[in-house]
Amino acid sequence: MTRPMDLELSATHDPDGQPPLPLDAAVGYARAVMDWDAQSIGPAVRSARDIAYGSHRLHRYNVFAPWGAERAPVLVFWHGGGWSNGYRQWVTFMNRAAVSLGFVLVAPSYRLAPADPLPAAVDDALAALEHIRDGIGTWGGDPDRVFLAGHSAGGQLAVLTALLAPDGVAACLPVSGIMDLRHPAPPPGSLEELVYTTVLAEPGLDAAMSPVCRARPGSVPFLLTHGERDTDRVIRSNRTLAAQLAGYQVEVDVVEEPGADHFQTHTALRSPAHPWYRRLAGLL
Template sequence: MDHAPLFAQPPLPFPAAQRYEDTVLEWARDLDAGILRARDLAYGPDPQQRYDVFAAGGMRGAPVLVFWHGGGWTNGYKEYVHFMAEAVVRRGLVFVAPTYRLAPRHRLPAAFDDAALLLGELRRTVGRWGGDGRNLYLSGHSAGGGTAAMAALRKRALERAGVPPGDIRGCLPISGVMDLHHPCPEPDSLEERVYTTLLEQPCEDALMSAISWTAGNLVPMMASYGERDSARVIGANTRMYELLKHQPADAGLHAWEGLDHFDTHLMLADPGHAWYGHLEALVARTSR
């Protein structure tokens, strides 16, 4: 499987991120080709606006899980998430793995706008592979978790893309980056990269944070993080959960015991992992 970047990507920020990338791309090579229905489909004119579809033969009207890869909105490939496809398809869902425009060439909200654009495309086309574009479930890891949450919460962006917000049936972000604001980032830190690499203007840090969009939420949001995740991820997800609890839709938050930021995605190599049970339960409760 070719993992050559569509554009040059900056070096990954630390060794753990590189080990994670090496692992998930190696796992992608073991993909069951029998469930890959389409690859490198375009949902926009940019070469990074592409997605892959996985489904079982004979599917009709199946719920759809869209899972965005992580990488800090500067790195990453849709192949990061391929290893999950078989476990998801076995549970009767169509699985969609997208990529999106990355910073610094495309600063936020490019990735969030791409998420809405993709969902509009899927609503029109996913029936080709047996999916129901009115039953969309969103997830992702790390920056992908933040993208999934923003896709669920930005109602006007969905409507502009031709997606009635009610078609988003649930969101399950994993170790999502939910809050970009930092009052005084340390030099050369990941927090400083938000301001130097991701944002057009420093004052947009709250605007580009999912935690700022929770008011009136109608999408069931079942977030999770690792017990050994970063303090920023744990704190932001906890604060966001406290806000979501007071909105109309259900909200949940789960800490995975003993796991760090990358483990919370790698854990899904186990097709029997409890996260998939959370997904199944949410689909059973909310699917049309």
């Protein structure tokens, strides 16, 4: 199956206007999950694409639901890509596993830097959640049992959304989320420097956009996942966030996936037998 031209990936140029991915591993991940988008819709899945929740071309989400669902739990999963890359199609491969558990899976897009730097993506995540809760009954979903998750930058969006708009959120399960955007002296040319030069609307927003700086008391449980071979920043910031939430008496746990790197923590979710789904079901 041929992919639309605006979804073709290249290590050097993307016709949709997204900058090149910075790492070979990221390019390989992006190509794999985009290929899976065209292959993975199961016959038991009712689906719809490009549902608008706003006026921007990226204010869209895809839905994958069990046929005949009634008051089913909802899993909203935001894609990663360092807030400057990524597509909602990167989440499609999770549809069979989510639906087999009885979940309605929703995969939103959001505005990307540098055209729309943070906090644009956070504003979009909040707007998407409101729109999803208002309309998910059409797909047999329960607006009062919404689980938030995402990979990498999408994990950061999931956590901030759960902290800022907890009503109706049953739990938050970020995967390899980037929980701390702050860096005292980012090396020139590093990914950390790109946060300040490209991702943030202004450098002083680094704390406001960091979940580790927004932890607070609340009733939403958190299950944080990172890989054994994940980036140091991801591992440290997830452990820090967990300690902060626990200090506020929030139910929180951290799971380290053995042997997994930053991208494998997500691609491994192609298997419905992955323990992450059992942990998700256990939070129902």
